Amino acid sequence: MDKPTRTIISRRSRPAKEPLSKELIIKTALELLKSEGPSGLSMRKIAKALDTGPSSLYVYVTNLQELSAYVLDHGLGKMALPDVQEGSWKTNLFDALNSYLMVLYETPGIAELALTTIPVGPHSLALTEYILERLHEGGIRSTSAAWGVDLLLLYPASVAFEQASRNQKGSPLHALTASYQTLDASRYPLLAGLKDEMTSSGGKERFHWGLEVILQGILNKQD
Amino acid sequence: MDKPTRTIISRRSRPAKEPLSKELIIKTALELLKSEGPSGLSMRKIAKALDTGPSSLYVYVTNLQELSAYVLDHGLGKMALPDVQEGSWKTNLFDALNSYLMVLYETPGIAELALTTIPVGPHSLALTEYILERLHEGGIRSTSAAWGVDLLLLYPASVAFEQASRNQKGSPLHALTASYQTLDASRYPLLAGLKDEMTSSGGKERFHWGLEVILQGILNKQD
DNA sequence: ACCTGAACACCGTTCAAGT
DNA sequence: ACCTGAACACCGTTCAAGT
Numbered sequence: 001m002d003k004p005t006r007t008i009i010s011r012r013s014r015p016a017k018e019p020l021s022k023e024l025i026i027k028t029a030l031e032l033l034k035s036e037g038p039s040g041l042s043m044r045k046i047a048k049a050l051d052t053g054p055s056s057l058y059v060y061v062t063n064l065q066e067l068s069a070y071v072l073d074h075g076l077g078k079m080a081l082p083d084v085q086e087g088s089w090k091t092n093l094f095d096a097l098n099s100y101l102m103v104l105y106e107t108p109g110i111a112e113l114a115l116t117t118i119p120v121g122p123h124s125l126a127l128t129e130y131i132l133e134r135l136h137e138g139g140i141r142s143t144s145a146a147w148g149v150d151l152l153l154l155y156p157a158s159v160a161f162e163q164a165s166r167n168q169k170g171s172p173l174h175a176l177t178a179s180y181q182t183l184d185a186s187r188y189p190l191l192a193g194l195k196d197e198m199t200s201s202g203g204k205e206r207f208h209w210g211l212e213v214i215l216q217g218i219l220n221k222q223d
Numbered sequence: 224m225d226k227p228t229r230t231i232i233s234r235r236s237r238p239a240k241e242p243l244s245k246e247l248i249i250k251t252a253l254e255l256l257k258s259e260g261p262s263g264l265s266m267r268k269i270a271k272a273l274d275t276g277p278s279s280l281y282v283y284v285t286n287l288q289e290l291s292a293y294v295l296d297h298g299l300g301k302m303a304l305p306d307v308q309e310g311s312w313k314t315n316l317f318d319a320l321n322s323y324l325m326v327l328y329e330t331p332g333i334a335e336l337a338l339t340t341i342p343v344g345p346h347s348l349a350l351t352e353y354i355l356e357r358l359h360e361g362g363i364r365s366t367s368a369a370w371g372v373d374l375l376l377l378y379p380a381s382v383a384f385e386q387a388s389r390n391q392k393g394s395p396l397h398a399l400t401a402s403y404q405t406l407d408a409s410r411y412p413l414l415a416g417l418k419d420e421m422t423s424s425g426g427k428e429r430f431h432w433g434l435e436v437i438l439q440g441i442l443n444k445q446d
Numbered sequence: 447a448c449c450t451g452a453a454c455a456c457c458g459t460t461c462a463a464g465t
Numbered sequence: 466a467c468c469t470g471a472a473c474a475c476c477g478t479t480c481a482a483g484t
Contacts, residue, residue, distance in 0.1 A: 044456080053468085053470070055461085056468055059467065063458075126411075129413055146421045154378075155377075158377050158381070190355035216440040217437055286478080
């Protein structure tokens with residue numbers, strides 16, 4: 001996350017303005033994403049925050065898409081992957097994915113990136129590798145493992161993103177809730193009957209349930 | 224929902240230019256989304272296609288977000304939900320989700336909407352209700368059913384969206400593939416070993432596998 | 447009631463020009 | 466080599482003004 005080595009440099013000639021760098025751009029972008037949400041992630045806003053023009057950023061970064069991938073990975077740096085020595089493979093797997101979820105909750109903009117950006121970068125890869133290791137320990141390997149990771153990573157991202165959409169005030173949540181309230185019970189009887197279960201985010205319990213479902217399914221399929 | 228009464232009007236005075244309407248706007252928007260992809264879904268482009276200014280659209284539609292929800296639902300109108308009389312609940316469930324997937328494949332822009340837009344509207348609701356019915360037939364109900372639908376709907380959308388990202392040429396696919404090729408086998412040994420399975424889209428087989436996993440998981444969890 | 451022009455406040459990206 | 470100003474080609478949304 002932090003690079004404390006940098007602070008030692010401190011040339012006297014420049015008062016506060018650090019020189020531009022890829023690292024600094026990514027960090028600034030992530031801060032903007034945290035403070036302003038998805039719309040904060042714009043070349044122009046990042047440039048302004050760094051006190052330059054937008055064109056200056058293109059020296060360090062190819063385009064916004066690439067920058068977004070870096071920001072995603074940088075954000076994932078906060079994850080805590082549990083010590084392998086401590087618990088069962090399953091506990092560790094769940095804890096890792098929970099840590100992933102927490103990062104996505106904390107900075108909802110990252111959840112959107114996780115869903116729409118292809119995760120390259122060391123932290124994404126480390127998480128994937130970690131999950132593959134746990135699945136391997138649990139006896140799940142090869143194709144099952146490869147396809148399973150996808151499912152296991154997708155779920156937290158979508159849960160976090162849905163939450164984020166729900167918390168936006170201007171968003172279509174109102175439309176959704178309104179629509180569920182108005183639900184024509186004769187046309188959609190089951191949906192109408194389950195509307196409370198569907199609308200409620202469900203919290204930790206629901207998330208855990210989903211992971212269990214996926215994992216049980218994977219285990220079941222290969223026997 | 225739909226106002227079919229309108230078609231009867233047909234005044235001779237206007238040669239080809241239909242009068243503006245919510246329906247027409249949604250249809251035009253969907254065509255643009257099909258032909259130009261996600262960037263085609265813009266108020267200005269829709270307006271231009273309808274030979275007006277963007278401000279005219281706001282008479283019929285609150286904003287782009289709301290319009291997107293309508294476009295999503297309109298696109299889902301092409302789904303074919305299998306006749307309940309014919310097959311087992313499981314076959315019907317899989318066929319319905321496959322039909323959903325096909326619509327999303329055909330118009331990749333819709334996949335992105337499915338992932339980022341809260342699905343209100345008759346066709347979305349009909350699909351949800353249909354799935355709940357099949358699950359009910361299969362003995363899955365209440366909370367399991369409510370939470371399960373979420374998982375079952377999420378999966379096709381993400382599969383289609385991933386595919387769409389993969390097929391974009393300018394996209395980070397290159398970066399992904401390159402990154403997977405360059406994968407440091409000593410740092411991420413399992414990932415490196417599975418890179419072919421992970422990169423390949425896998426097609427129908429993989430999709431079916433994923434649905435089975437989710438369904439098996441749900442069935443397993445409630446016993 | 448419906449439509450429009452023009453404006454406001456934004457975007458990403460490029461490129462010639464400066465230091 | 467690095468940075469910048471200015472421009473290009475776009476956005477969504479609003480609103481006074483017209484018919």
